[in-house]
Amino acid sequence: MFLRLFQKECAQVGKSLIYWLYVVCLVVFFSSQMGSMKDNMLQPPERGQDNYQAYGFKEDVTEQDLMRKALGELAWGYYYGSFTTYPVGYAKDVRLSESEQEEVGRIINETTGIEPDKIEEHLAAYFEKHDVTTEPYLIEPKKGLTYEAFLNEMEKVTDMLGPGSSFTEESLKSETRLSLDYEGAVKAYENLTDKDGYTGGYTRLFCDYMGIMAGILPIFVVATRMLRDRRAQMQDLIYARRASSAVIITSRFAAMTVMMMAPIIILSLVPTVDSMIFTKGSQISLDYLAFLKYDFGWLLPTVLAVTAVGMFFTELTDTALGVLVQAAWWFISLQIGVAGIYGGQYGWNLIPRHNTEMNYSGFKEGFTQLAMNRAFYTLLAAALIAATIWIYEKKRKGHLKRRGKILRNRKKPTQA
Amino acid sequence: MSKNTEIVIRHLDKYYGKKQALTDVNLTIHKGMFGLLGRNGAGKTTLMKVLATLHEKQGGEVSICGIPVEHASAIRKITGYLPQDFSMYPNMSVYEAMDYLGVLSGLTKEERRKRIPGLLRQVNLQDNYRTKVKALSGGMKRRLGIAQAILHNPRVLIVDEPTAGLDPEERVRFRNLLCEIAQERIVILSTHIVGDIEATCENIAVLDDGRILFQGTVEELLHMVESKVYKAEISKKELPELKQKYIVTSMLALGNNVMVRFIAEKQPFAGASLCEAGVEDAYMYLMQGRGEGTCS
Numbered sequence: 160m161f162l163r164l165f166q167k168e169c170a171q172v173g174k175s176l177i178y179w180l181y182v183v184c185l186v187v188f189f190s191s192q193m194g195s196m197k198d199n200m201l202q203p204p205e206r207g208q209d210n211y212q213a214y215g216f217k218e219d220v221t222e223q224d225l226m227r228k229a230l231g232e233l234a235w236g237y238y239y240g241s242f243t244t245y246p247v248g249y250a251k252d253v254r255l256s257e258s259e260q261e262e263v264g265r266i267i268n269e270t271t272g273i274e275p276d277k278i279e280e281h282l283a284a285y286f287e288k289h290d291v292t293t294e295p296y297l298i299e300p301k302k303g304l305t306y307e308a309f310l311n312e313m314e315k316v317t318d319m320l321g322p323g324s325s326f327t328e329e330s331l332k333s334e335t336r337l338s339l340d341y342e343g344a345v346k347a348y349e350n351l352t353d354k355d356g357y358t359g360g361y362t363r364l365f366c367d368y369m370g371i372m373a374g375i376l377p378i379f380v381v382a383t384r385m386l387r388d389r390r391a392q393m394q395d396l397i398y399a400r401r402a403s404s405a406v407i408i409t410s411r412f413a414a415m416t417v418m419m420m421a422p423i424i425i426l427s428l429v430p431t432v433d434s435m436i437f438t439k440g441s442q443i444s445l446d447y448l449a450f451l452k453y454d455f456g457w458l459l460p461t462v463l464a465v466t467a468v469g470m471f472f473t474e475l476t477d478t479a480l481g482v483l484v485q486a487a488w489w490f491i492s493l494q495i496g497v498a499g500i501y502g503g504q505y506g507w508n509l510i511p512r513h514n515t516e517m518n519y520s521g522f523k524e525g526f527t528q529l530a531m532n533r534a535f536y537t538l539l540a541a542a543l544i545a546a547t548i549w550i551y552e553k554k555r556k557g558h559l560k561r562r563g564k565i566l567r568n569r570k571k572p573t574q575a
Numbered sequence: 576m577s578k579n580t581e582i583v584i585r586h587l588d589k590y591y592g593k594k595q596a597l598t599d600v601n602l603t604i605h606k607g608m609f610g611l612l613g614r615n616g617a618g619k620t621t622l623m624k625v626l627a628t629l630h631e632k633q634g635g636e637v638s639i640c641g642i643p644v645e646h647a648s649a650i651r652k653i654t655g656y657l658p659q660d661f662s663m664y665p666n667m668s669v670y671e672a673m674d675y676l677g678v679l680s681g682l683t684k685e686e687r688r689k690r691i692p693g694l695l696r697q698v699n700l701q702d703n704y705r706t707k708v709k710a711l712s713g714g715m716k717r718r719l720g721i722a723q724a725i726l727h728n729p730r731v732l733i734v735d736e737p738t739a740g741l742d743p744e745e746r747v748r749f750r751n752l753l754c755e756i757a758q759e760r761i762v763i764l765s766t767h768i769v770g771d772i773e774a775t776c777e778n779i780a781v782l783d784d785g786r787i788l789f790q791g792t793v794e795e796l797l798h799m800v801e802s803k804v805y806k807a808e809i810s811k812k813e814l815p816e817l818k819q820k821y822i823v824t825s826m827l828a829l830g831n832n833v834m835v836r837f838i839a840e841k842q843p844f845a846g847a848s849l850c851e852a853g854v855e856d857a858y859m860y861l862m863q864g865r866g867e868g869t870c871s
């Protein structure tokens with residue numbers, strides 16, 4: 160019965176307008192963010208290139224690097240009289256009072272030895288040698304400045320700037336990205352071609368983009384499907400049939416998951432095919448099945464979790480509450496994800512980020528965490544579906560109903 | 576499968592929170608049409624839902640064809656249900672809707688292919704396979720409702736207020752269809768329309784405020800008002816007094832006069848003449864409490 164019902168449910172989802180809106184949104188998002196990359200896929204690095212940013216960032220960022228980056232950023236903000244903070248994920252322009260500006264000037268002098276009125280000169284000299292459009296402003300810390308003393312001063316800056324400051328140790332560690340040199344770029348490119356099978360990197364980038372959509376769009380399809388029974392007054396008709404609650408709910412869950420994954424799988428063929436075209440005639444050995452591994456290993460748990468959240472809350476409340484819950488969760492996940500956007504720091508985020516085809520080593524390093532993350536969301540989905548079955552069974556026997564005839568007919572005190 | 580074809584209800588109690596919806600209901604229902612009559616809110620739908628396993632009882636015993644109602648899965652296999660507010664996914668065609676519900680009833684593809692056309696023919700919807708459910712008239716929808724309810728060939732069919740809102744022609748057609756179906760199974764028809772019961776059921780029960788007021792045959796119900804139904808032409812001024820004294824079951828205005836049909840224990844006045852009792856008269860008599868204790 161499960162398979163027959165599964166087919167029927169797939170057909171129902173396939174015939175709904177909201178599902179096709181879901182497909183259109185996926186395609187539009189994919190095209191706008193990634194699209195066909197065959198004309199601008201990564202070539203091997205060449206010595207003497209302007210920069211090697213396309214190949215990723217330095218992995219071994221030292222305390223000295225952190226200090227150089229932070230002090231450059233501090234001086235930049237001081238010079239322009241404006242600092243950017245991220246209190247709830249969105250950028251906020253913070254302008255300090257005169258006394259606070261003076262204090263920042265003192266901190267710059269204390270940590271770099273540069274007099275505040277000499278910063279303009281230093282800036283100009285620095286960008287005479289460096290490309291202002293691609294390279295960050297770095298200032299060497301004063302000789303003898305310890306990392307602890309530096310952090311103490313940054314704490315004072317953070318107090319002045321308020322929440323979301325980029326000068327906390329945590330922000331500095333996650334945001335300090337320094338360009339690779341030629342050797343580093345060669346090693347990163349070899350990782351992409353040799354260890355990642357070339358397609359792996361691009362499919363990970365695909366997962367990064369599609370994860371954002373998979374974290375929110377399925378909820379609309381799910382809520383619509385689950386509310387359709389009530390809207391069509393089909394609940395009693397279905398409740399009275401022989402099919403068990405487990406079969407009804409799991410067949411719907413499976414059908415919605417399959418229908419939701421189908422366009423994702425098809426779209427994931429694009430980077431694979433692009434890689435095949437781009438590397439044609441080269442010695443690179445492609446991983447032809449990378450798209451399947453990543454679709455199922457990376458994106459499926461997100462789709463499972465979102466679908467399960469939608470089914471659970473819709474069944475529990477008979478409303479579209481699941482959409483609100485998921486929208487909030489999605490928003491928070493995106494904000495949390497910004498810190499680890501270039502991969503390697505997957506944590507327990509619903510939408511793990513890896514916004515680059517590079518950083519294979521970061522992926523490898525964070526792989527265990529990512530695997531645990533994905534397993535957790537798969538188990539969470541299973542638990543929510545089990546709870547949904549329980550709720551469905553209860554409602555089938557007349558419990559947990561909010562819209563019964565008695566409640567419907569009960570007059571409010573003012574009407575009585 | 577057991578050949579037992581009766582529904583036995585003993586001391587059934589059902590509550591919604593603190594409100595008691597069914598109180599000590601005792602009924603035995605045999606093969607054929609069985610009518611459950613009662614005013615709105617009497618507990619008919621609740622009783623139907625208990626039988627269809629859509630509500631759990633709090634007390635008493637209910638068995639359908641020998642199977643306790645607690646065995647929901649087994650009960651659902653042998654019962655068909657047409658709910659009061661029958662509807663289906665509006666964008667599905669008639670055939671698709673039947674096919675979907677057939678799958679939920681556990682029918683194989685082959686069984687569905689064989690049964691659905693026959694049933695649609697039986698309910699006179701053979702020309703509407705591809706018609707969307709939302710395009711069906713009220714009567715057609717109810718007939719589709721019957722077809723879906725007997726799709727898996729159940730031994731018991733539970734039909735909750737099926738004729739409400741139907742035009743007279745559709746209502747007659749629908750009653751005939753139910754009678755046809757009842758030849759092979761138990762059909763429980765719940766309604767507050769006395770005419771439906773009168774035209775189709777031999778055995779009935781009257782439910783009021785969650786209690787059974789009467790159970791028996793239509794003849795037994797009629798027997799309660801035998802030689803008690805009168806008609807008389809009176810002036811409109813006399814009507815309020817008559818209404819106070821007797822149960823008035825119908826009135827027909829004739830200029831300044833009114834032709835009144837009413838129930839009285841004995842000859843009320845000289846101008847009143849005895850007439851043949853109808854189920855509606857008996858029902859009214861019962862609901863006014865006059866029939867209490869006179870029948871089982």
